[in-house]
Amino acid sequence: MSTPLKQFTSPAGQAPKDFQKLGLEQQLPQFETDWSNNLDGWTQAAIIGNPWSSLNDAPRAGYYNPLVEGFDDNATPVEWTPFPNRLIVYLTQAGSAANPQLGGKPLSMEQVMALADNGEIDINGTALKLYDPQGTGNLLNLPTVRCPQIDWNGPYKPFSPSGPRGWLDEYCEWSITRDANGKLRSVMFTCENPAYYLTLWRINPEAVLGLYKDYIDPSVVIEDLYLRYAYDQPTGKKGEPVIDPTTGRAAYDVTNKWNSGTARVPGQYGGALHLTSGPNTLSAEIYLAGAATIQRPDASSVNAQTLICCAQYGQNFRNSDPFIGFSANSLAGANRITLTDPVGLYLQQPQSFANWKGPKGEDVSQYWKVTRGSAGTGPGGIDQILHAVFEIPESAGFSISDVTIDGKPIEYIGQIANQMKVALSASTLNSIEPPITPCVADRTTAIQPYPVQLLPLELFYGESPSDLPALLKPGSSHQFVLVVQGADAGTTAATARIEFSNPGVTAQVSEFLANATPVPGVTSANGTQGYVMTIKVAANAAPGLVQLRALNPSEAANPSADEHPWASSLAIVPVL
Numbered sequence: 395m396s397t398p399l400k401q402f403t404s405p406a407g408q409a410p411k412d413f414q415k416l417g418l419e420q421q422l423p424q425f426e427t428d429w430s431n432n433l434d435g436w437t438q439a440a441i442i443g444n445p446w447s448s449l450n451d452a453p454r455a456g457y458y459n460p461l462v463e464g465f466d467d468n469a470t471p472v473e474w475t476p477f478p479n480r481l482i483v484y485l486t487q488a489g490s491a492a493n494p495q496l497g498g499k500p501l502s503m504e505q506v507m508a509l510a511d512n513g514e515i516d517i518n519g520t521a522l523k524l525y526d527p528q529g530t531g532n533l534l535n536l537p538t539v540r541c542p543q544i545d546w547n548g549p550y551k552p553f554s555p556s557g558p559r560g561w562l563d564e565y566c567e568w569s570i571t572r573d574a575n576g577k578l579r580s581v582m583f584t585c586e587n588p589a590y591y592l593t594l595w596r597i598n599p600e601a602v603l604g605l606y607k608d609y610i611d612p613s614v615v616i617e618d619l620y621l622r623y624a625y626d627q628p629t630g631k632k633g634e635p636v637i638d639p640t641t642g643r644a645a646y647d648v649t650n651k652w653n654s655g656t657a658r659v660p661g662q663y664g665g666a667l668h669l670t671s672g673p674n675t676l677s678a679e680i681y682l683a684g685a686a687t688i689q690r691p692d693a694s695s696v697n698a699q700t701l702i703c704c705a706q707y708g709q710n711f712r713n714s715d716p717f718i719g720f721s722a723n724s725l726a727g728a729n730r731i732t733l734t735d736p737v738g739l740y741l742q743q744p745q746s747f748a749n750w751k752g753p754k755g756e757d758v759s760q761y762w763k764v765t766r767g768s769a770g771t772g773p774g775g776i777d778q779i780l781h782a783v784f785e786i787p788e789s790a791g792f793s794i795s796d797v798t799i800d801g802k803p804i805e806y807i808g809q810i811a812n813q814m815k816v817a818l819s820a821s822t823l824n825s826i827e828p829p830i831t832p833c834v835a836d837r838t839t840a841i842q843p844y845p846v847q848l849l850p851l852e853l854f855y856g857e858s859p860s861d862l863p864a865l866l867k868p869g870s871s872h873q874f875v876l877v878v879q880g881a882d883a884g885t886t887a888a889t890a891r892i893e894f895s896n897p898g899v900t901a902q903v904s905e906f907l908a909n910a911t912p913v914p915g916v917t918s919a920n921g922t923q924g925y926v927m928t929i930k931v932a933a934n935a936a937p938g939l940v941q942l943r944a945l946n947p948s949e950a951a952n953p954s955a956d957e958h959p960w961a962s963s964l965a966i967v968p969v970l
Contacts, residue, residue, distance in 0.1 A: 396464030396823055401426060402433035405590065405676075405738030406767035406778040412594075416604045421597055427969075428593050433737055434461055435863050435939050435963030436677040440684025445959050446842040447880035449835045451706075452959075456687030456726040456828050460735065460821075469734040469773030469819040472721045473742060474713040476566030476585075477811045481506050483711040484536050489546035495522055495535055507806035510561065511570060511656055524553050524561045540710040541703035555672040558655040563673050564714045565739040566816050568807050569658045569666035571785075578794035580785035581807050582610075582658070582666040585739045585816055586766065587676040588648045591668055592862050595619075595646040602646065609765060609781060610652050610665035621647040627855035636856030639872045640865035645853055656807075667781070673709060676737065677861045677963070679718070679818065682707045683733055686719035687726035689828045695723065704833035714816065722820060729822035734773050741779035742815035743769055753796045761786045773819045784810060843878035843923070843944035845961040850874055851926065857911060863966040866899055866940060869933040873926065874901075876964075877910050881923040882946040889947035890925055895960055896967060898935025903927040931967065940965040 404410075409429065413422040437459045443452035484490060485501045497518045501509070509515045514523040515534075522534040533552035539545035554560070559567045571580040595602045599616060606614040620635040621644065630636060635644035649670050651663045658664025669675070685707040689695075694704035698716035701723060702708060708715025725731050744750075747759035766781035786794055797804050799813065848864040854875035864874060876892060890903040903925050910924030925944060941960035949958060 396460075396466045399460040399465040399735060402430040402461070403736035404429050405586065405736050406740065406772075406780050407736055408590075408766060408780060412601070412605065415608070416601050418598060418601055421601070425594060425597055428597070429590075430461075431939060431966055432589060432593060432677075432862060432963075433680075434459070435966070436680045436861075437461075437684075437732070438939070438962035439677070440681045442959060442962055443685060444844055446844040446961075447837050448706075448844075449837055450832050451685065451688070451834050454684045454687055456689070456730050456826065457684040458730045458732050458823055460732050460823075463823060465732075465735065466821055466823055469821050470721075470725060471774050471776050471817050471819050472718055473776075473815040473817040474564065474717050475812060476564045476583075476713070476741075476814055476816050477507075477808045478510055478561055478564055479713040480536075480563065480709065480711050481510060481561060484544070485509075487544075489544060492546040492548075493535065493537075493550065495520075504806070507808040510808055511806050513558075513561065513656060525556060525558055527558075542700070557671055558649055559666075560671045562656075563671045563709065563712060564816060565669065565674050565679070566741065566811065566814075567666050567669055567671065567674070568656060568811070569664050570656055570807060571658045571660065571664075573788070573793065577796070578804060578807075579788075580658075580783060581794070581810065583741055583782045583784075583811075583814075584666045584668055584780065585741045586668040586780040587674070587739065588668050588670065588859075589676055589861060592646055592648070592860050596641055596862070596865070599643060599646070606652055606665075606667060610667050611660060613661045614652050618652060619647060619650045621645040621853075621856050621858055623856055629852045629855045636852050636858070638853060639850050640867060640870070645856060645858055645860075648859060672859065673712075673715075675861055676739070678708075679739060680733060680737065682715060682719055683722045683731070683820065686722035687731060687828075688831050689723070689727060690833060691830055694833055706834040718818070725820055725822060726828065728825050730824060730826055731820050731822050734819035734821045736778070738778065738780070738818070740767065740772060740777055740817050741782055742777045742817050743779065743782070744810075744813040749800050751798050752790075753792050756790075756792075758786070758797055761790075772817075773821075776817050776819065837880075841880045841882075842946060842949070842958055843881040845876060845878050845942060845944055845964055846922070847877040848874055848942070848964040849877070854911065854924070863939065863964055866929060866931045866935070866965050866967050868898070868931055868935045868937075868967060868970060871928060871930045873904075874929050875907075875910070876925045876927065876942070876944060878923050878925070878944050879921065881906075881925075881944065882948065883908055883923075885923075885947055890927075891945040891947075891949075892925055892927060893943050893945065894965070895941035896935055896938075898932035899929065899940055899965075899967070901927040901929045935967050937967045937969045939963070940967055 445452035490500045535550035569582045623630045638645045698720040702716045767779040769777045772778040851873040885906045892901040905926035907924035910922045
């Protein structure tokens with residue numbers, strides 16, 4: 395008998411600890427309500443799938459919402475290695491010698507580990523980068539054809555996902571501190587999702603600042619955390635804070651200078667408080683799990699690679715996405731599933747430090763600290779670690795670089811990462827006999843806009859990656875941008891139609907953008923479009939998640955939900 399879940403819990407149950415630490419216990423109920431609403435919306439979106447621009451991606455009846463159907467106290471852990479497997483697959487296999495940038499031979503594992511730590515590598519005098527915000531044109535290229543297998547003969551395209559730690563895309567990122575001699579002194583590991591901090595920022599930016607001061611550096615000031623315009627935009631000048639009109643405050647920058655890149659200099663910059671790579675979001679994890687519940691033909695379900703090519707979720711050759719999907723698909727073959735509460739991504743400690751030794755055989759386990767979350771307290775006894783630090787102080791007389799694992803000195807963080815795992819848990823509810831559904835394909839007829847992000851106009855131009863539902867406060871009127879895929883290129887402001895499930899919410903489109911900013915980790919290479927609109931919210935609008943849909947000009951008026959499904963998770967009317 396399933397037990398109803400009244401509210402989703404924060405990852406590792408961390409929120410009560412944070413609010414107590416910060417002396418903000420009175421704000422905890424609001425955060426917990428907001429957090430549960432986030433999870434509810436993402437769960438609904440995972441169940442809906444993409445019926446607008448794809449075939450065979452919906453419905454996802456094998457995934458369920460525990461707020462609606464209850465929750466059984468069972469859990470199956472799913473674990474994977476946190477080192478970015480795509481770097482290994484694309485750069486060390488024999489076929490990678492065909493990559494014209496690599497000088498005719500694959501990279502060694504040592505080169506790939508150095509690349510993961512530094513974000514760039516020198517090949518025959520040319521510095522090839524995984525992230526190049528200056529636009530020098532030296533981005534490392536990867537083959538674009540990856541199904542059914544990699545086509546090493548091309549074409550190639552610049553590395554993605556972008557971002558100062560974009561390549562650390564296994565839901566685990568790290569930041570490295572070196573001493574004056576270049577020796578490894580400390581490394582921070584995080585698998586905590588950015589949405590936790592985006593949600594907390596909406597309630598109290600000073601609370602986010604407090605966590606940065608506690609876990610990253612006491613030198614952090616609130617202005618360091620502001621999202622700022624990268625270029626002059628219609629809503630602000632380069633370098634100015636991006637003001638969120640729904641809160642009246644500066645928006646949060648998930649890749650601020652204290653949570654950016656893999657290098658940390660205490661008192662100046664760097665750190666890893668939460669994940670930043672575009673695919674490393676909790677909403678993406680939930681959506682992927684929902685997509686994977688659809689059962690595919692046997693020939694397409696042989697292994698993780700065949701299944702991800704068929705179902706088209708996540709990134710090929712990651713340790714995480716293909717394995718999570720394949721595991722979820724196997725569980726869903728006889729049961730309906732959901733991710734176990736508290737939903738999250740969790741670091742697993744090294745199973746043993748017995749093979750880790752200081753230069754004189756010292757036990758170094760004392761230098762490993764779980765800083766957020768906890769060890770051994772999760773379903774099935776898994777660790778629910780959100781943040782951990784391996785740090786050897788100078789007083790010890792040696793550094794991390796002097797430590798050996800299995801007799802080999804630590805030169806790269808990948809050697810430590812390969813001793814660890816990242817994990818999540820899935821729970822089952824009753825047994826089913828799911829239908830077999832053909833592989834996902836793009837729609838060629840009756841295409842409808844697929845809504846993927848709704849942001850205030852200022853945050854759109856500020857390039858916020860936020861996946862939180864937009865705040866539609868009762869009695870408010872603000873400009874927003876709805877980012878979609880699959881909108882008719884001939885749409886105009888006059889022919890665009892945006893509808894909301896809440897009758898107290900209406901929109902007037904003022905501009906149609908044929909090319910809108912892509913959403914990292916969400917949108918594909920098929921292009922994105924945007925609707926610039928003014929959303930008005932009645933003073934008596936009912937609170938709660940709001941569904942919406944964008945109709946192409948050719949669609950009939952007032953289609954049913956079957957004819958044109960509603961999208962979830964993008965908007966909410968809050969309780970004031």
